[in-house]
Amino acid sequence: MQQKVPRRTRERILDLSLQLFNEFGEPNITTTVIADQMGISPGNLYYHFRNKDDIVNSIFVQFEGEISHMLAVPDSRHPTIEDVWHYLHLMFELVWRYRFFYRDLSDLLSRNRKVEVDVKNILAHKNHVARHLCIGLRNDQALEADDLEIDALATNMVVVATYWLSYEYVNNPRKYSEQQASADALVRGCYQVLSLIRPYLRGETQVRFDKLAADYRKKLT
Known part of the structure; x- marks a missing residue:
C-alpha cells in the first residue's frame, strides 16, 4: 500500500491554531498553548512563524483564497433565487469554518x-456580489x-451575514460550538439574510422563495 505523505509541521500548526481560535477565541490562545498542543517546543513553532499575528495572517490568506473563489458569480446567465440561496449557504459554511475572525473581528481589526x-x-x-x-x-x-433600494438591500444582507455568528454567540455562548447548535445557527442566518429580500420579490420567484423558506423553517422545528 502507498504510504501517506506526512503533513508538514507548518500546515499542522495552522490547522491546530484555527481549531483552537475557533473553540476558545483568538485572544485566549497564545503561541505557548499552540506549541504545547502540538507537542513541539516554542522554538520549533517560531521557526515556522515569527509570532501569533504571523499565524493569524497566514490563516487569513487561506480564508481570502477560499472566499475569493466562492464570491465569483457566473456571467453566462442571470442569477436565480436558488443561486442566491446556494451562495448564502456556502458563505455561512465558510464563515463557520473561520468563525473566530467574525467573533473576534473588532479586536483583530484594532x-x-x-x-x-x-x-x-x-x-x-x-x-458587490449581493448587488449583482x-x-x-x-x-x-x-x-x-x-x-437606491438595491444598494441598501445589498448592504443590509452583508451586515447581517457578517455579524450573525456574533449575535448567535451572545444569545447562547455555552452551546456555540456544539455541532447541532452550529448547524441550526447557519440555517437561521441564511434564512434571516434571505428574509430581507422577500418583500422585493415578484411572480414565480416569490413562490419559489416561499417554498424554499418553508423547507428551511422545517429544519428548525
Whole structure:
C-alpha cells in the first residue's frame, strides 16, 4: 500500500491554531498553548512563524483564497433565487469554518493592519456580489427595486451575514460550538439574510422563495 505523505509541521500548526481560535477565541490562545498542543517546543513553532499575528495572517490568506473563489458569480446567465440561496449557504459554511475572525473581528481589526485592510476589501466584494445578484433578479423582473433600494438591500444582507455568528454567540455562548447548535445557527442566518429580500420579490420567484423558506423553517422545528 502507498504510504501517506506526512503533513508538514507548518500546515499542522495552522490547522491546530484555527481549531483552537475557533473553540476558545483568538485572544485566549497564545503561541505557548499552540506549541504545547502540538507537542513541539516554542522554538520549533517560531521557526515556522515569527509570532501569533504571523499565524493569524497566514490563516487569513487561506480564508481570502477560499472566499475569493466562492464570491465569483457566473456571467453566462442571470442569477436565480436558488443561486442566491446556494451562495448564502456556502458563505455561512465558510464563515463557520473561520468563525473566530467574525467573533473576534473588532479586536483583530484594532491591532492587525493587514486584517483591517483585507476585511474591508472582502466586505466590498461581498456587497458587490449581493448587488449583482439583486440586479440580475431585477433584470429578469423577479425583483422590484430601484438602485437606491438595491444598494441598501445589498448592504443590509452583508451586515447581517457578517455579524450573525456574533449575535448567535451572545444569545447562547455555552452551546456555540456544539455541532447541532452550529448547524441550526447557519440555517437561521441564511434564512434571516434571505428574509430581507422577500418583500422585493415578484411572480414565480416569490413562490419559489416561499417554498424554499418553508423547507428551511422545517429544519428548525
